[in-house]
Amino acid sequence: MREEVYNNIEAWFENYVAGFESEIEEIGTNIELKKNHSFRVSELITELSEEWELDEADLILARIAGLLHDLGRFEQLIKYGTFSDTEQINHIQLGISTLEENNLLSELSDEESKIVIDSIQNHNETLLPKSISPTSLPFVKLVRDADKIDILHIVANYYSNNKQGSNKRLEMELSDKHDISKKVFQSIINEKVVDYKDVMTLNDLKLQQMSLIFDLNSKKSFKIISEKTYLKQIFETMPKKDEVIDTYRQMKIFLENQL
Structure with missing residues (x-):
């Protein structure tokens, strides 16, 4: 896989996120927070990948999965005003629907697309299902690690430097x-x-x-x-x-x- 494929998806992602606006300051702050989180997760995957012995094509694929893992958070935040997942408002399903509606993985093979979707679908499961394919599993674990590291980065910074209640959505109210x-x-x-x-x-x-x-x-x-x-x-x-x-x-x- 070529770097150009990642660059095309990144350009789409930037344009997609730019389309979300809100008059509510806290929601605008959280849109930017999730955008930056997505980019940092993709960057962290590069940093972590040395230990996973990925070749260049696999690294690009993992970075695509990392960039898109929270794609559904933007619609969730704008339409429903929350980061809390329910059966009706689940950011994973919203993200996968957005990905499919925009044919975003058209430059990937069927196997590569499945790896990205598996990584998105399982990035915040408490326990990984045993049904995940051996091909997808390393990518899923890598995205999960990068996501968790940056979540800790975000919340450690927020709790340490902000007054309690200043971002109720981040605090899950x-x-x-x-x-x-x-x-x-x-x-x-x-x-x-x-x-x-x-x-x-x-x-x-x-x-x-x-x-x-x-x-x-x-x-x-x-x-x-x-x-x-x-x-x-x-x-x-x-x-x-x-x-x-x-x-x-x-x-x-x-x-x-x-x-």
């Missing part, structure tokens, strides 16, 4: 109570990614985001998160309750053991 849900606590103690359905408060959300480290796939991913101190930054914005301290300690030890 959750209340800023000090309580930590028992299921959230137990998931982390068991070194599992917190299921979003168990998130009840903003502090639960912060722990859920930190718990993404339990589902990383490469040593380079752990190294980036450790060096950038994302977990520490988020922890410092949380109440120093015993449950918070215990979960942070568990995650810190887990992260150190992967390096």
